[in-house]
Amino acid sequence: MSKKNVILVLLACITCLFGVVFSVQPPVAPSQFLKADSMEFRMKENKTIYKNNVRAVVGKNLLTADYAVDDKSSKIMEISGNINGYYIDETTGVLKIKADNGTYNSKTEGSRFWGNCWAVYTSSDGRSIEIKADSIDFDGVTREAKFFDNVSLSFEKNTAQSQFAQYFHESKKIIMLKEKDFMPVMNYLGEGEYEAKFTAEKIVMTPENKKIYFENNVWSQITRKAGI
């Protein structure tokens, strides 16, 4: 990636997000462009300001926002306002991500998003994972993601809440940990007459294997569904 290149900075931002969370590698981009209602190039400050209807397209990756400032000196791009990211891959699925604010550091290849962070991945077979958090950190080098504060996950018949969760790219695991005296909680609402609730200091999910592990101070509650 050219660190001086605004478009590729945004591309890296998008691919970082998508690659980290969902292990989807971007295809070779047939087209790359960045649009905005207004671009302001401040050569002395070494900054570029993008205003209104900011839209970065790289192949099938798309990132839109209201406002972005690319500081070429600090290598940090600040993005704000209705951030929407889309990644489409016919073979694996579609990812959408939303946030109010974000930054991308092209030097560290790290991204941070905060404010109504929301991401959903829908695989080609129709399964989806939805994650909400107050903020999300992405490490473009390790391809790991950290979700902070008021984290909630939803996939298939499971929902989970915690104050911290982390995605590990290599092992394809999502780990939720006890944080701020808040124990991670996993809720299962099956088709049968029972529903289950689990808490543990550590909950490990491997969505690809459809397995969930609970460690330390595990507590479970299985109850009959209301009205049955």
Added chain:
Amino acid sequence: MKKFGRIAVAALVFGFFGCSDKALTSKSQAGPEQVLKKFTAFESKNGIKNWTLIAQEAKIYESHKNAQLKDFLVNFFTDDGKQIKAVLKAQLGEIDTDKNDFYTKGPTTITSADNTVLQSTDLRYKSDTKKIYGDSYVKLIKSDGIVEGKGIEAEPDLSSVIIKESMAHATSEGSK
């Protein structure tokens, strides 16, 4: 002359080709009062050049404080007036000799000292803001990419450029 006499504009004649033999009341009704070759105008402040305009030909409508320009370029100078920080070139244009505003007609290029190039048509320089404005298609060629859009507001040296309805394309680093 500008207010307070801070800015001066002068037309220097290096070759005189002719002038009209009648007083003109409207430039649309008759020819120019003078036709000059190697027309030069400049703007300065406290004796320091801001820009100089050189046209191969200028049709002077003195009664209208206007000159029609052909094959002209404008050198914009640094704050100390010693170095050229950008050059504007156009085939056609005009200058308002009262306000020191000038306009280009048709294809126009501005090249900055760092080789950033702006291509557009029908630009206007306003002396009061010392900025260049345009409403037509614009193309900004930078070292790391090309930006296209419609509408511009820029410092003459391209140190600050606002492009509206803009679209940026990446180019290979250092290819420009």
